Amino acid sequence: MHVRWKHLAVGLAILPIVVLFATWIGFFNVGASSGHWRITEWFLHFAMRSAVRTYALAVDAPERLPDNGIPPAAGHFARGCATCHGAPGEPRSPAALAMLPRPPDLSAVVEQWEDAELFRIVKHGVRFTGMPAWPTQARDDEIWSMVAFLRKLPAMDAATYRLLAYRERPQPPMHAFRFEDALAECTRCHGTGGMGFSPLTPVLAGQKEAYLLESLNAYLEGRRPSGMMQLPVQSVDPGHLSALASHFAALKRNAVVQPLKDDRVGQGEQIAQHGRPAQKVPACLGCHQNSQRNPSYPRLDGQPEAFLAAQLKLFREGSRSGTPFSHLMEKAAEYLSDADIENVSAYFSSLPPED
């Protein structure tokens, strides 16, 4: 008996050396073409499902998914996800079908996951599978918009998807060398008139040119975190960014929303004009009146309310950067309450465009 234990111990001690040797001579086939062994496949799936389930327990899911973010999420899906997963009316590419594991057709599988689990997968990706993490880890709001989009996917037909993802134009190429292609990439989310297709997509029409260009460079260099904007700016030739900024700056800003006249607008106006010095909230109009005081201070009139509120929350939590002056805005938002954010957003969004 004593000798057997000894043999076992020696066997265990040399096992890693045998495995290392087998690896060195190339015993394990890493080719994707032959698939996994059944047991490996079962184990990987089991590990993935268990890890997602456990880590999702720490995710704080919102009560209602942000359906107003579905249009930009669809636009992002077309560039960042459909290449692997396919989309309604767009089958998976042969390259995706040859991956191991194969990226699933999401309309067939999303119903197996809870919202928090989908959030976890989309934010962090899945190791050893090719499923990438979201392009930025600095903010969660865009990922919830994507989860809202994924929820609609099983019932979505090809025409609805095409309209959401590409709007009135054909699918732009993966890399835009020509100016017209670069513009087509932007207008599928921002519209040919620059007015945007959702309450979470900013109006670009008539925005100050310097602000637009500085923002584009900030996205490109990763200083202003946004997964949804990072992909489009990286897909166009950098030489076109300044022409894109001047193109959108020259468009006319229309009134999109009926000016509201509720209490929030009045209270928002109060803060915009006077701030609340006791609580270190500055008067917004000091910087945001439509003068040319500083070309990097953006116009806010007529921006959608939900977009303004989302940006203010990002400034307040310290995850919104941009132009060289963004620290001023971070300071201005630091002491805003949730109610203040609602009120000032309602106020600026109700202002009729000035030109």
Ligand code: HEC
């Ligand atoms: C480079 C290819 C690739 C891209 C791009 C990609 N995925 Fe995936 N994705 C995968 C693969 C492969 C899996 C399978 C992982 C597994 O089986 O463990 C996967 C799994 C998933 C799952 C879990 C589905 C399931 O039941 O296994 C979701 C949800 C998902 N991806 C969403 C997305 C979204 C949303 C995007 C875009 C933001 C995206 N993926 C981009 C390759 C990709």
Ligand code: HEC
């Ligand atoms: C997938 C949809 C989508 C595409 C494509 C897209 N955008 Fe955007 N864009 C957005 C969203 C969503 C935001 C808000 C991002 C944030 O929170 O920072 C945004 C923000 C911006 C901003 C900042 C505006 C502001 O007021 O702060 C600029 C400038 C901009 N986009 C220009 C462009 C240009 C130019 C292109 C084409 C190269 C483009 N976008 C392509 C969705 C898109």
Ligand code: HEC
């Ligand atoms: C000291 C000047 C200053 C004051 C005061 C100020 N802002 Fe700003 N604000 C800026 C600058 C600069 C930016 C551009 C930040 C960037 O992208 O770098 C900005 C950006 C914003 C944005 C984002 C707009 C967009 O298109 O992305 C919102 C919303 C905003 N401000 C609202 C407010 C509100 C509400 C107040 C009052 C509570 C306020 N600001 C006070 C300077 C200021």
